Amino acid sequence: QQQVKQSPQSLIVQKGGISIINCAYENTAFDYFPWYQQFPGKGPALLIAIRPDVSEKKEGRFTISFNKSAKQFSLHIMDSQPGDSATYFCAASHGTYKYIFGTGTRLKVLA
Amino acid sequence: GAVVSQHPSWVICKSGTSVKIECRSLDFQATTMFWYRQFPKQSLMLMATSNEGSKATYEQGVEKDKFLINHASLTLSTLTVTSAHPEDSSFYICSALAGTSGDTQYFGPGTRLTVL
Numbered sequence: 001q002q003q004v005k006q007s008p009q010s011l012i013v014q015k016g017g018i019s020i021i022n023c024a025y026e027n028t029a030f031d032y033f034p035w036y037q038q039f040p041g042k043g044p045a046l047l048i049a050i051r052p053d054v055s056e057k058k059e060g061r062f063t064i065s066f067n068k069s070a071k072q073f074s075l076h077i078m079d080s081q082p083g084d085s086a087t088y089f090c091a092a093s094h095g096t097y098k099y100i101f102g103t104g105t106r107l108k109v110l111a
Numbered sequence: 112g113a114v115v116s117q118h119p120s121w122v123i124c125k126s127g128t129s130v131k132i133e134c135r136s137l138d139f140q141a142t143t144m145f146w147y148r149q150f151p152k153q154s155l156m157l158m159a160t161s162n163e164g165s166k167a168t169y170e171q172g173v174e175k176d177k178f179l180i181n182h183a184s185l186t187l188s189t190l191t192v193t194s195a196h197p198e199d200s201s202f203y204i205c206s207a208l209a210g211t212s213g214d215t216q217y218f219g220p221g222t223r224l225t226v227l
Binding site for chain 1: 115117143145152153154155157160202204206208213214215216217218219220221223
């Protein structure tokens, strides 16, 4: 119940395309769902986060879609660019407790 | 805002020596910090939760006597790897809780430890 399942493991997208990464959780107590971007040799950087009271949140080219009944949330990267090539992690938490991370998705955007 | 630094960014040490890694929140106070370990092409593995002024809470399987954590102030937490061995070689990352609700973790840039 503490797992967050992330898919796909890797993703290749053409420049200008849409990248979609999905996560699913079991614990209904989770109330905070962030997405992080990590480049090789660097720490993760917060991209965007959502709470269960909204179904979608958009920040620039990044959008989180949240489906509370299905216990799923996804990251959409619009107009994907080569500079977006990185590993993306979803996470879930409850209050100020620790994060449960997904296994990560390695995104490659072809020029 | 919400910048977290780590020092050093990389360190090489001999087997049997101890290494200290510092994690600082530069522009906010963090009552809670976390220490992670990350192996190549894998997700982040939480090692311990560090609360200012109290003992750290270690995850199952993490040796508290080997990975000493001190959170002496609201802006500084340290991880000391004692009697390091080659199997301790890894990428260590800290994070600090911030945000209006105190539930957003901001990560440091990581420290690459290589034990010879």
